[in-house]
Amino acid sequence: MENTLPKIVRKTSPYLRRPKASVTRMMRDVTIALLPVTAFAIWKFGMAAVVIIVLGILSMAVTEYIYYQIVDKLNDEKFKFKNKSYTLYNFSVVTSGLIYSLTLPDNTPWFVVIIGAAFGVFFGKLIFGGMGQNVFNPAALGRVFIFVSFGTMMSYDIDAVAGATALTVLNDDVFNIAVLDNFSLINLFTGIGIPGSIGEMSAILILLGGVYLAFRTSFEVRIPLAYIGTVALLASVVAIYKGLGVWYPVFHVLSGGLLFGAIFMATDPITSPITKGGRIYFGFALGVLTFFIRVFGAYPEGVVFSILIMNMFVTSFDYYKWTNQQITKRQKIIFTTVVLVTIVITIVGVSYVG
Numbered sequence: 001m002e003n004t005l006p007k008i009v010r011k012t013s014p015y016l017r018r019p020k021a022s023v024t025r026m027m028r029d030v031t032i033a034l035l036p037v038t039a040f041a042i043w044k045f046g047m048a049a050v051v052i053i054v055l056g057i058l059s060m061a062v063t064e065y066i067y068y069q070i071v072d073k074l075n076d077e078k079f080k081f082k083n084k085s086y087t088l089y090n091f092s093v094v095t096s097g098l099i100y101s102l103t104l105p106d107n108t109p110w111f112v113v114i115i116g117a118a119f120g121v122f123f124g125k126l127i128f129g130g131m132g133q134n135v136f137n138p139a140a141l142g143r144v145f146i147f148v149s150f151g152t153m154m155s156y157d158i159d160a161v162a163g164a165t166a167l168t169v170l171n172d173d174v175f176n177i178a179v180l181d182n183f184s185l186i187n188l189f190t191g192i193g194i195p196g197s198i199g200e201m202s203a204i205l206i207l208l209g210g211v212y213l214a215f216r217t218s219f220e221v222r223i224p225l226a227y228i229g230t231v232a233l234l235a236s237v238v239a240i241y242k243g244l245g246v247w248y249p250v251f252h253v254l255s256g257g258l259l260f261g262a263i264f265m266a267t268d269p270i271t272s273p274i275t276k277g278g279r280i281y282f283g284f285a286l287g288v289l290t291f292f293i294r295v296f297g298a299y300p301e302g303v304v305f306s307i308l309i310m311n312m313f314v315t316s317f318d319y320y321k322w323t324n325q326q327i328t329k330r331q332k333i334i335f336t337t338v339v340l341v342t343i344v345i346t347i348v349g350v351s352y353v354g
Contacts, residue, residue, distance in 0.1 A: 023090045023092065023131075024090040024091060025218070026218045026219075026269070027090055027091035027092050027094070027095045028091045029212070029213060029216045029218035030091075030095045030099075030213065030218060030219070030264065031091055031094060031095050031098060032212065033208075033209030033210070033212045033213050033218075033264075034095075034098055034099070034102065034199070034209060034264065035209075036202075036205040036208055036209060037102060037199045037202065037205045037206060037209060037260075038053065038098065038102065038199065040191060040199075040201075040202050040205055041053070041102060041198040041199050044191075044198070044201075045106040045198050048106040048107070048198075049106060049198045051110060051113075052101050052104055052106070052108060052113055052198065053098065053101040053102070053198075055101070055110055055113045055114055055117070056097045056098070056100050056101030056104070056113055056116075056117050057093075057094055057097030057098055057101065057117075058097070059097070059113065059114045059117035059118050059121075060093050060096055060097035060100070060117045060118070060120070060121040060138070061093050061094070061097065063117070063118040063121050063122055063126075064093050064121055064125075064126060067122065067126050068130075090131075092131050093121065096120070096121065096125075096138045096139050097117060097121075097139075099139040099264050099265060100116065100117055100120055100138070100139035100142050100143060101113070101117075101198070101199070102197065102198055102199025102200065102260070103139065103143045103197050103199065103200065103257065103260070103304065104116075104143070104146075104197055104198060105196075105197055105198065106198050108146075109150075112146050112150045113146075115145075115146065115149075115150075116142040116143065116145055116146035116150075117142055118142075119141070119142050119145045119146075120138040120139060120140075120141045120142020120143070120145065121138045121142070123136075123141060123145075124136040124137065124138035124139075124140075124141035124142065125138045131270065132270055134270060134271065135271065135311055135312065135314075136271060136308055136311045136312075137265055137268050137271045137307055137308065137311060139265060140261075140265055140304045140307045140308050140311075141308060143304050144304050144305060144308060147304075185247065185250055185251065185254060188203060188251070188254035188255055189202075189203045189204055189254055190202060190203075190204060191203065191204075191205065196256070196257075197257065197260075199260060200256070200257045200259075200260040203253075203254045203259050206259045206260050206263060206264075207259065207263075209263065209264070210224060210259075210263040213263070213267075219263070219267040219269070220267055220269070220272065220279050222276065222279040222280050222283060223262070223266050223267050223272055223279050223282060223283040223286075224262040224263050224266065224267060224283065225283065226279070226280045226281075226282070226283025226284050226286075226287065227258075227261075227262040227266055227283040227284075227286045227287045227290075228253060228258065228259065228262050228287070229283075229287070230283065230284050230286070230287025230288060230291070231249075231252055231253060231258060231287045231290055231291050232249045232252070232253050233287075233339075233343075234287070234288070234291045234342070234343070234346050235248055235249035235251075235252040235253070235291065236248075236249040237343050237346055237347060238295070238346065238347075238350050241347050241350060241351075242350065252291070252294070256294075256301045256303065257301060257303040257304065258290065258303055260303075261303035261304060261306075261307060262283075262286070262303075265303075265304070265307050266282075266283065266286055266307055266310075271311045271314060272314060273314050273317040273318045274318055275317075275318050276326075276327065277317075277327045277331060278314075278317035278318045279317075280327075280335075281317050281335070282310060282314065282317045284335075284338075284339070285310050285313070285317075286306045286307065286310050288342055289302060289305075289306040289309060289310065290302045290303055290306045291346075292346075292349075293305060293306065295349070295350065295353060296349055296353065
């Protein structure tokens with residue numbers, strides 16, 4: 001009888017869509033995709049953005065370099081300036097440092113930037129054995145750590161800059177269209193005149209980076225589509241139930257760190273599922289958790305929290321008994337049922353909010 005169990009993959013992640021593509025090429029593509037967002041951040045915040053970006057990248061790179069030198073020393077290996085495990089050479093640590101930096105507000109103290117970067121790369125990557133073996137996204141872990149530990153020093157709610165941001169205002173009165181008086185949809189789309197983390201404001205530039213990565217097949221497009229689509233679906237359901245209009249789902253999609261997190265963080269090939277079905281379920285779960293935190297939680301934003309929480313369940317999303325490369329009719333029925341139940345829970349929940 002032919003064995004129907006899946007073959008064991010005997011290699012270290014990331015698992016690429018194109019088998020011949022290299023990690024260096026993929027990470028370089030992500031860095032290139034982030035350049036428009038980075039340029040906009042520097043244009044808007046000047047030297048404050050430059051300092052944060054430089055410190056974020058250098059802190060992660062230096063932390064990783066020192067760690068591997070210490071490991072070599074403990075293993076009685078001869079000192080080598082170019083350590084074989086150092087991921088600066090394949091752009092991995094640069095990409096993580098840049099993504100982390102772009103999630104910070106412009107008033108983040110320099111020492112907080114350094115502490116968060118070092119914490120993220122060490123506890124989110126190095127202690128698991130380095131690249132390909134980590135459970136958590138290093139950039140997201142560093143971001144959440146400094147929010148929890150140094151939030152008052154940055155004087156703002158997560159994924160937003162000091163002062164009242166779009167999601168902060170909406171969090172205070174979750175169904176109030178008056179939020180558009182200060183934060184128009186066109187401003188949210190362009191990022192002009194909108195407060196927020198230095199790299200998460202311009203929706204059009206973030207989407208431009210996503211289109212580039214999609215054409216280069218350097219990320220898994222199902223994850224951001226399922227993630228953003230789920231938030232848009234649930235927000236649309238709320239809009240219909242509350243009679244709010246189309247502005248409500250559009251506002252949720254364009255504001256906060258949703259687009260940035262969906263395109264540049266949730267798609268991390270190391271900490272996301274490798275199967276087609278797993279990626280769709282992963283994106284859906286991220287969308288549900290993000291929207292629930294925004295509407296029912298105490299914080300106006302939940303992107304990085306959602307990513308870290310779902311990182312812990314990636315192996316479950318890839319479990320071969322309920323997810324594989326070919327989505328069966330039974331799986332479609334189950335998933336549709338889960339979506340409908342989620343919609344019902346959302347409607348019941350919002351009837352008690354606002």
